Amino acid sequence: MSDNPFASPNADASRPQGGAGVSSDDTEVIPTQGGSPAPTPAAQQAAPATSPAAPAAPAQPAPAQPVPPVDETAPYTPPLTPASDGTMSTAQPPYDGTGYGAPAPVAPPKEKKGRVGAGAVAGIAAGALLLGLGGGVAGAWAFDEFGSPSASLAMTTGQSVDRPEGSVAAVAAAVMPSVVSIESTMQGGAATGSGFVIQDDGYILTNNHVVDGAQDITVVFSDGSEHSAELIGATADYDLAVIKVDITGLTPLTFADSDEVVVGDATIAVGSPLGLEGTVTTGIVSSMHRPVTAGDTQSQAYIDALQTDAAINPGNSGGPLLNANGEVIGVNSAIATLSGASSETGSIGLGFAIPSNQAQRTAEQLIENGVATYxxxxxxxxxxxxxxxxxxxxxxxxxxxxxxxxxxxxxxxxxxxxxxxxxxxxxxxxxxxxxxxxxxxxxxxxxxxxxxxxxxxxxxxxxxxxxxxxxx
CATH class of the missing domain: 2.30.42.10 (PDZ domain)
Known part of the structure; x- marks a missing residue:
């Protein structure tokens, strides 16, 4: 099963659609315009349209239906007539310097486009993506074709990993037992995401959009064991969620201080892209403080994101972004894609993660209260x-x-x-x-x-x- 816009070849991309730039995965997808900034979409309420269950045999995904650009992040604008280019300036909800007020009802678009940047510190917009059947089919295809990737990992074969301390191989071997694949089942389909252990008594951190609307949540560890999980708390404002499995004695990952991260630091991303469990990719911190907005006007997340060129694909959502010491510096949450790219495209080296300081604070609130403020x-x-x-x-x-x-x-x-x-x-x-x-x-x-x-x-x-x- 997979939750990314890059569905595997012949995978059925049909699934519930929910908001701008909706793809068949759980990873936030940020369209760009040929390397230049694309227009920012306007705040619109997106109503998901449920797709029928996908057939067992893989099928070619249906092409996305283009819609006129709309401004998703525009702040308060007084009532005016909607423009002919599709932007909506009427009844735009007022918002504070930290969030929107109650949105005015508008017709939900089938798809919304995002934008990357206005100059060097541009904002990045993306639609909140609901998990659905297409991602599950894509993940199933991957397992049918290749088998479980985790079967080849040292921790599942018993093979000793003898590599220098601080090497990518050593870090991967150390953290893999703490990184999980998350299988979410909801009305109309299923998909997978990633997560990681944050407390030894079973608490796991992931993205809100990985488990949003899930009726059942299953956690798969690197040794292949599966455990049911309950949702402890979630916040769309930060796109984070905490789930819990009934296990003790787990090894939590360590949070690093994301304020100490600098451009050029090494990064290691671990997760389950396209359902391929235990996938490790590497890169560097490409930039800091990228303003990333994701979601519709009802559940809009604002992220002061770390940017990395480590390959992040659908299914990596909720997995850890690590430093060279194996410490968590971010939670992988969004990717950018070229404008007009289909939902089957993958990483173009523009991935975005929620900084660890924000993730840790929010996780503590969710565990304590079940909700988080901002x-x-x-x-x-x-x-x-x-x-x-x-x-x-x-x-x-x-x-x-x-x-x-x-x-x-x-x-x-x-x-x-x-x-x-x-x-x-x-x-x-x-x-x-x-x-x-x-x-x-x-x-x-x-x-x-x-x-x-x-x-x-x-x-x-x-x-x-x-x-x-x-x-x-």
Missing amino acids: PVIGVQLDGRYTGEGVQVVDSDAGVVADGPADQAGIEPGDVITAIDGRPITQSDELIVAIRAKDAGDEVVLTVQDGDSERDVTVTLGSSNEVTYEETP
């Missing part, structure tokens, strides 16, 4: 603004009364140009930078008001403590 500053941004930085809506609703920004002295109409010294050129850059923090953390915002500029220190609030007004 930090906010308590402002709403104006999507009509086209100047430097991003502008707070110039009305009373632009700044939440007595919220973090209000207490710090930010006013409606102010323009935010940087956070902690990092320039801000678009709204999703500000959002992901804030969500990479924790409630209670302090951030320094560079704010312009006319010709004057000032630095404002804001103590971040929690999403469950701030209520936003409707903007006229």
Whole structure:
């Protein structure tokens, strides 16, 4: 079974579709335009259309149906008439510097396109992908053709691994017992993803979109053993979920400090792409702080992502991205594909992972409470603004009364140009930078008001403590 847009040859790609750029896998797919930035899609509500069960014999996937580009990440825009190019500027939901408010009902598109970048620090948009039958068929094809890849691993054959400490082979041998394949069964199909042990008493971390809507979850370890798992908690805001198997004595992976990661550091990705369990790929950290947005307006994730050229394919979602010491620096979650590429394409060397610091904080919240919150500053941004930085809506609703920004002295109409010294050129850059923090953390915002500029220190609030007004 497989959960990636790169379905194996002759695999049936039919499965429930859910949102922009929907492919037959669980990996977030980010279309690009021939190496140049593609237009950002507008916030639209995506209603999944359930596909019929795929036949046992592999079949060629149906081609994706193109739709006009829409703007998925555009912030608040006042009511206007929809444009002829398909972008929707009417009833765009207002959102704070860290997330959307309640979305206005709009017609759900069959597919939404994303964009990579606006310059060097561009935002990346992707549709939330629901797992379905096509991925399961693709994974089954892989097993029929090649057998279980884990059968050739040292830990399943008893073969000794004698390699220098710190080598990729040594790291792979050490971490493999802690990395799992996840088989999710839901209405209309099944698919696989990846995950890894975070506590010795059975807690496993993965992506939310790997288990979202699953009726049954099965975890497969590197020795081939299978165990039922229960969902402990999940958050679409960070695209993370924690599941648990009834086993003790497991070996959890160690989280590294992702704030210490630098461009050029070695990376090792481990997971089950296309259902091929125990797959190891290598690369480097290609970039830091890539703003990645994934999902529809109902469940939009904002990720201050690590970018890597280690091959990440459908089915790698939820698996660990490791450093050369075998420590977790990220959770593999999204990939970019060339514009117009079919759902059968694979890695083009643009993979994105949720940083380990964010993943660890969120996992702890999910284990403790079953839900996770995210930090906010308590402002709403104006999507009509086209100047430097991003502008707070110039009305009373632009700044939440007595919220973090209000207490710090930010006013409606102010323009935010940087956070902690990092320039801000678009709204999703500000959002992901804030969500990479924790409630209670302090951030320094560079704010312009006319010709004057000032630095404002804001103590971040929690999403469950701030209520936003409707903007006229």
